[in-house]
Amino acid sequence: MAGFLQRTLFHNFGLKVVSLLLAIGLWAVVARDPITEVEIKVPIEFHNLPDNLEIDSASFTEAQIRIRGPERAIHRLQISDVHAEINLANMQPGSRTFDLTGRHVHVPEELEVVQIIPGQFHLSFDNRATRVVEIRPRVTGNFATGIRVAQVIADPPTVTISGPERRVEAVETAVTDPVDASGVMSRASFETQAYVPDPLIQVVHPAAIRVTVIMEGSADKRSEDKTK
Numbered sequence: 001m002a003g004f005l006q007r008t009l010f011h012n013f014g015l016k017v018v019s020l021l022l023a024i025g026l027w028a029v030v031a032r033d034p035i036t037e038v039e040i041k042v043p044i045e046f047h048n049l050p051d052n053l054e055i056d057s058a059s060f061t062e063a064q065i066r067i068r069g070p071e072r073a074i075h076r077l078q079i080s081d082v083h084a085e086i087n088l089a090n091m092q093p094g095s096r097t098f099d100l101t102g103r104h105v106h107v108p109e110e111l112e113v114v115q116i117i118p119g120q121f122h123l124s125f126d127n128r129a130t131r132v133v134e135i136r137p138r139v140t141g142n143f144a145t146g147i148r149v150a151q152v153i154a155d156p157p158t159v160t161i162s163g164p165e166r167r168v169e170a171v172e173t174a175v176t177d178p179v180d181a182s183g184v185m186s187r188a189s190f191e192t193q194a195y196v197p198d199p200l201i202q203v204v205h206p207a208a209i210r211v212t213v214i215m216e217g218s219a220d221k222r223s224e225d226k227t228k
Helices: 002-010 013-032 071-076 165-170 218-227
Strands: 035-047 053-055 062-070 083-087 094-099 112-117 120-136 148-155 158-164 173-176 187-192 209-216
Touching: 035 071, 053 158, 062 071, 120 165, 158 165
Parallel strands: 035 083, 120 173
Antiparallel strands: 035 062, 053 120, 062 112, 094 120, 120 158, 148 209, 187 209
């Protein structure tokens, strides 16, 4: 009996020692690296939206994700390492509710997703439309007494916009960033940009807009009086 125990104990003795040391080492690593959690907020990424559709939603969608894992891995975690992805292939105009679960969220190895807020979200879709609209320059400034803005010219005078059809159809004009014409007495030109306030509408091929401001006022009046 003693011989049997001795043979059993010492059979592959070296391998058993190595296994024991590895187990002790793994326990030591785990003991020094406790499990912890962190919450991060990331944008929900939408993939494969059909070319003829636009997302018709007033706000951008974000997800708050709680992630669990070894403390060292959590400390290395970057927002760019986490991706919440929704496949929009084969969508049609209208509204739809989407589930957001762990299978939609990708995190680095060693980490797991334990909570996602919201678990569901709602999106509306509309046909993509483009349209040419007039540019309305915005001019501000403090002017000399009797001087006023007589004419404002935008070059080019129009821009092409694109977005959800119902929103594009509701746009009357694009506007420019404010142009400060303080101190202008007769005529001056400025470069600025045009945009549409609706965040879901884009200017197609945006480019600088040249705004020319033409003034009139008391100086012109005195000139007229001298010719009489």
